[in-house]
Amino acid sequence: xxxxxxxxxxxxxxxxxxxxxxxxxxxxxxxxxxxxxxxxxxxxxxxxxxxxxxxxxxxxxxxxxxxxxxxxxxxxxxxxxxxxxxxxxxxxxxxxxxxxxxxxxxxxxxxxxxxxxxxxxxxxxxxxxxxxxxxxxxxxxxxxxxxxxxxxxxxxxxxxxxxxxxxxxxxxxxxxxxxxxxxxxxxxxxxxxxxxxxxxxxxxxxxxxxxxxxxxxxxxxxxxxxxxxxxxxxxxxxxxxxxxxxxxxxxxxxxxxxxxxxxxxxxxxxxxxxxxxxxxxxxxxxxxxxxxxxxxxxxxxxxxxxxxxxxxxxxxxxxxxxxxxxxxxxxxxxxxxxx
Numbered sequence: 001x002x003x004x005x006x007x008x009x010x011x012x013x014x015x016x017x018x019x020x021x022x023x024x025x026x027x028x029x030x031x032x033x034x035x036x037x038x039x040x041x042x043x044x045x046x047x048x049x050x051x052x053x054x055x056x057x058x059x060x061x062x063x064x065x066x067x068x069x070x071x072x073x074x075x076x077x078x079x080x081x082x083x084x085x086x087x088x089x090x091x092x093x094x095x096x097x098x099x100x101x102x103x104x105x106x107x108x109x110x111x112x113x114x115x116x117x118x119x120x121x122x123x124x125x126x127x128x129x130x131x132x133x134x135x136x137x138x139x140x141x142x143x144x145x146x147x148x149x150x151x152x153x154x155x156x157x158x159x160x161x162x163x164x165x166x167x168x169x170x171x172x173x174x175x176x177x178x179x180x181x182x183x184x185x186x187x188x189x190x191x192x193x194x195x196x197x198x199x200x201x202x203x204x205x206x207x208x209x210x211x212x213x214x215x216x217x218x219x220x221x222x223x224x225x226x227x228x229x230x231x232x233x234x235x236x237x238x239x240x241x242x243x244x245x246x247x248x249x250x251x252x253x254x255x256x257x258x259x260x261x262x263x264x265x266x267x268x269x270x271x272x273x274x275x276x277x278x279x280x281x282x283x284x285x286x287x288x289x290x291x292x293x294x295x296x297x298x299x300x301x302x303x304x305x306x307x308x309x310x311x312x313x314x315x316x317x318x319x320x321x322x323x324x325x326x327x328x329x330x331x332x333x334x335x336x337x338x339x
Contacts, residue, residue, distance in 0.1 A: 270290065
């Protein structure tokens with residue numbers, strides 16, 4: 001594959017001269033331009049987005065970095081991001097980190113090299129450790145483009161962000177089960193090394209304390225937001241001599257693990273044990289499985305994030321804006337908006 005350097009050598013000009021021809025910006029003599037265009041045509045050269053933008057050091061590309069691209073939550077968020085990016089004629093580069101800080105670092109370095117216009121980042125880890133936090137700050141500064149955090153906030157790093165009311169959603173879900181008359185409520189948490197997982201756990205604890213419901217260790221299972229882990233923990237819970245009246249699931253994948261364990265015990269959530277899950281599970285709609293949950297408009301969350309990034313690119317908003325996505329309760333198939 002021929003490169004800009006090759007074209008420059010073949011036509012006897014500098015790489016910057018070739019770049020000026022590719023972008024149509026800056027002076028190039030007629031003779032040099034003709035030589036360059038002839039070589040481009042002969043070799044069917046297709047300039048990349050970054051090549052076209054060398055003189056300005058700016059592309060029309062947005063980088064989107066997420067931890068679980070196969071999670072239905074992120075696939076819906078990405079649809080919302082794409083809606084606004086298409087409207088505003090931005091190109092998107094997607095990176096999936098699989099919740100790895102090393103993969104995330106690699107992705108951000110690649111985006112730096114691409115000279116992107118902006119970045120949407122759903123952090124792989126919490127970055128609570130001092131050295132890791134400082135390393136991320138330095139990398140963000142080097143990218144030299146607006147960055148908006150998606151869903152996962154990072155302490156000590158002042159960036160625009162679109163986040164979910166994790167505490168409020170878990171409090172509301174737990175409160176709903178308490179008000180339904182349940183006297184013992186269990187929980188399968190997410191990875192408590194993550195800030196948003198801690199927020200949901202703290203919401204559960206706050207509701208239990210407010211209504212003076214005992215918090216029993218045997219009913220509190222610490223998971224990692226993954227289906228397989230939730231399945232194992234739910235089996236442990238359901239195989240105990242006594243099981244709680246109700247259970248809170250802290251994300252969509254955890255809900256699937258709990259349902260799998262319940263089916264093996266011939267139990268149905270909402271019938272044999274009260275249940276509320278945080279986040280909607282779209283696949284359950286397909287099979288007609290009714291369950292209570294706290295939900296949010298994930299596509300709109302993606303749109304909000306991309307809108308905020310676009311505003312930052314054009315310097316239309318102040319730095320360090322936080323937008324909180326509201327939640328709504330769906331109990332027994334009836335959705336009720338929260339205040």
